[in-house]
Amino acid sequence: MADLLGVDAAKACGLVRAGRFPCRVTKEKGKGKYVVLPADVLVAMGLDDPIVRIADLQAGAEFARRWD
Known part of the structure; x- marks a missing residue:
């Protein structure tokens, strides 16, 4: 998580x-x-909506897999 915060x-x-x-x-x-x-972490990143949605996590994971 540290890398997300720079x-x-x-x-x-x-x-x-x-x-x-x-x-x-x-x-x-x-x-x-x-x-x-x-x-x-989301709040520390300045994101207004700290609700984590499963669909968003899955979409992010799929996007990241493209670059592995």
């Missing part, structure tokens, strides 16, 4: 630890992984 993945952890990541982040218990909600 944040280098290597710097994302440091930003999270410093409390400077551009959206809300939680840490999974016992796994050492950070989690962000897609709605929070």
Whole structure:
């Protein structure tokens, strides 16, 4: 998700630890992984409608497959 916000993945952890990541982040218990909600990422990207629709996700995934 960091790349969607224009944040280098290597710097994302440091930003999270410093409390400077551009959206809300939680840490999974016992796994050492950070989690962000897609709605929070959309809001941080400045999108007015943070509702994630399955059809939009599927269309985006299909579009991305064309470039793989």
